[in-house]
Amino acid sequence: MSSLQAQNTNDISFEGPDGKEMKLHKYFIVFLLSGDRRDQAADEVEKIQNAHILYLTSLWEQGIILLNGPFDDDGAMRGMSVYKVKSAEQAREYAENDPSVKAGRLKIEVHPWWSAPFTPQFEK
DSSP states (O other): OSSSSEEETTTTEEEESSSEEEEEEEEEEEEEESSSOOOOOOOHHHHHHHHHHHHHHHHHTSEEEEEEOOOSOOOOOOHHHHHHOSOOHHHHHHHHHHHHHHSSSEEEEEEEEEOOOOOOOOOO
């Protein structure tokens, strides 16, 4: 990447290999990992999971989360979300307010990620 020009801390532009301007935006990926408290009773797990889904859906509806979902294996990494926020601290704050994180069923890792600006389109 040559001739990077920062537009703000989350956006950069540069000349691509074909001479055209290319843009990148910094998003934040939050990985959801198995937490230290996974011993809740089944009815409590159901309540926590329902609240978790409602919370993430609300963030998606507000445009804070662009993409999220679980992984389809039984590993320690349970899922991920792509946040469109100004900082890792802001992504962490939203993620820490997830009911599953608050209950200790999940813990988080936050990573900055540069990508072409996008808005995924999914069937409803």
